[in-house]
């Protein structure tokens with residue numbers, strides 16, 4: 001099964017499979033290069049590397065690996081520079097293809113390196129977390145964090161291909177599965193009420209990665225993201241911004257806690273609850289829809305509040321966010337399960353009230 005991200009000559013496919021067996025043939029049709037750098041984590045390469053590297057090498061690929069420490073703290077300019085240093089010291093045979101083999105951290109960082117190394121080399125997203133398969137590997141947003149602001153340096157740079165092997169998710173710890181589910185819940189809220197209802201009734205199967213449920217949620221989420229990216233590639237039409245539901249506060253919480261306390265999915269889970277409550281307070285979302293959201297997020301084992309964080313600090317960090325426009329944060333607010341609006345016109349007093357309830 002393959003989903004197309006339709007972007008003219010930069011279009012690419014998202015394969016949803018259960019192995020890497022057919023990857024070399026698909027990749028071989030997209031590039032004449034047979035030289036690659038796999039960017040990943042050491043533990044991931046130990047666990048799943050052979051199943052990725054073997055078929056590629058059998059098809060004539062020369063592959064080298066470069067590993068980075070796990071966690072968000074690797075998504076920095078310094079780490080990008082380190083990788084570029086390694087790549088640039090290798091004799092140049094042909095244009096190397098970078099293979100981002102990991103979760104969203106590897107994908108964002110490797111994609112960023114691909115965008116700037118030699119003014120751009122091709123890369124492939126081979127996501128290994130649920131979050132990366134349903135969201136971060138798709139859409140070409142690549143970049144790194146600054147200490148005070150997430151994803152502050154980056155580019156739009158699309159991969160040749162996204163290869164989702166559902167099989168590798170088997171080893172994903174429960175916390176990471178939950179984190180990925182947060183992005184699936186987000187897709188349900190912004191665009192697909194039926195997906196949200198499926199999660200409400202099949203949550204246990206999704207969390208335990210039962211094949212049919214897993215395939216359904218990955219496929220539906222990838223379709224939503226592919227469609228939005230194709231219609232508003234650079235977030236200029238107001239549509240791609242819908243994908244930022246939960247991210248206004250979520251990103252601020254991550255930066256305010258130095259990216260250590262919550263995973264990305266956990267932070268946006270809190271952000272989604274706060275945004276939905278804001279929407280209720282503004283009278284644009286029914287209370288019952290808000291309650292459905294909070295119930296699902298709780299049932300998924302995700303946090304709904306940010307205890308022990310200073311609200312003032314979060315407000316300060318909000319100002320550095322890319323979503324801070326004309327002196328105000330930009331919010332994505334649900335109007336129901338399955339629809340959102342984007343607005344900067346949220347009364348500051350309402351934001352403060354909601355922050356007091358959600359943060360601190």
Ligand SMILES: NC(=O)c1ccc[n+]([C@@H]2O[C@H](COP(=O)([O-])OP(=O)(O)OC[C@H]3O[C@@H](n4cnc5c(N)ncnc54)[C@H](O)[C@@H]3O)[C@@H](O)[C@H]2O)c1
Nearest residue numbers: 041070103104105106128129131132136141168171172264
């Ligand atoms: N570019 C985008 O559009 C976009 C969208 C959403 C999120 N993001 C970014 O994605 C990042 C979060 O990604 P993430 O949640 O995947 O976190 P992550 O990349 O940090 O991965 C989480 C952990 O799971 C481990 N792991 C990965 N695959 C595994 C597997 N198959 N089995 C066992 N362990 C495995 C990793 O080693 C890591 O320790 C954040 O930096 C966020 O900003 C980007």
